[in-house]
Amino acid sequence: xxxxxxxxxxxxxxxxxxxxxxxxxxxxxxxxxxxxxxxxxxxxxxxxxxxxxxxxxxxxxxxxxxxxxxxxxxxxxxxxxxxx
Numbered sequence: 001x002x003x004x005x006x007x008x009x010x011x012x013x014x015x016x017x018x019x020x021x022x023x024x025x026x027x028x029x030x031x032x033x034x035x036x037x038x039x040x041x042x043x044x045x046x047x048x049x050x051x052x053x054x055x056x057x058x059x060x061x062x063x064x065x066x067x068x069x070x071x072x073x074x075x076x077x078x079x080x081x082x083x084x
Contacts, residue, residue, distance in 0.1 A: 050078045059083035 052072035056065040061083060069078035 050080060051075045052078055054078050054080075 050069035050071050052070040052075040054067045054069050057068050058065055064083040066083045067079075067081040069080055071078075
């Protein structure tokens with residue numbers, strides 16, 4: 001009878017240890033994904049300069065165009081526009 005009790009206690013400890021290791025590895029990955037998402041959100045909100053020659057792209061409305069930059073190095077700063 002003592003062997004069964006000792007085995008049950010040992011099995012419970014092993015299950016708890018496996019659960020703890022699994023929970024730690026899972027939470028670390030979720031935190032890492034959250035950090036990456038935050039960094040991407042901050043990077044998208046920053047205003048970066050566009051460089052390079054610009055070109056006019058036709059808009060959906062006939063007769064309207066918008067200015068887009070090609071972002072090539074060695075050119076002056078370029079400012080993109082909305083449809084005009």
